Amino acid sequence: LLRGVLGARAAELAERVGVAAGARIVVATALVRDGRVLAAQRTRPAALAGRWELPGGSVETGESEDAAVARELREELGADVVACGRLGTDLPIDAGLLRVHLARLRPGSAEPAALEHAAVRWVDAAGLATLDWVDADRAVLPDLCAVLGT
Numbered sequence: 001l002l003r004g005v006l007g008a009r010a011a012e013l014a015e016r017v018g019v020a021a022g023a024r025i026v027v028a029t030a031l032v033r034d035g036r037v038l039a040a041q042r043t044r045p046a047a048l049a050g051r052w053e054l055p056g057g058s059v060e061t062g063e064s065e066d067a068a069v070a071r072e073l074r075e076e077l078g079a080d081v082v083a084c085g086r087l088g089t090d091l092p093i094d095a096g097l098l099r100v101h102l103a104r105l106r107p108g109s110a111e112p113a114a115l116e117h118a119a120v121r122w123v124d125a126a127g128l129a130t131l132d133w134v135d136a137d138r139a140v141l142p143d144l145c146a147v148l149g150t
């Protein structure tokens, strides 16, 4: 228990240092519906093309993370979503820090489409393990599995 508390505290401090140093925050979105999450297949850069991610992107200056989630999914998927909380811990990536947010489709939203990805796919808990995820996103799969259920 103590180790967990200290670990959480250390992570919080590391996050503050990173944010203070101007680390870029990238939001990734676990868009969940009916026990499935929307996975999106990247087209770029070459090293990540063909691999699967939770869609998202960089938070802009002065923008809330919830707003970034909604903007990025509108741009990338043509979908109207509402963010509804964090999933998992901050994940270090080359670009800065990746933060996963849960989200759901707003009633009346268009069906998410691959406007900027090679493909999108709704996957259930069992399907998560079948996709070639980008490294950072892979770390959140256990938490995501728990959210989706079996």
Ligand code: DCM
Pocket: 026, 027, 028, 029, 053, 054, 055, 056, 057, 058, 093, 094, 095, 098, 134, 136, 137
């Ligand atoms: N990224 C990631 N996982 C995601 C979304 C983004 O690892 N679910 C990384 C890939 C890039 C950076 O964040 O290094 C910025 O993403 P993008 O190129 O999509 O703007």
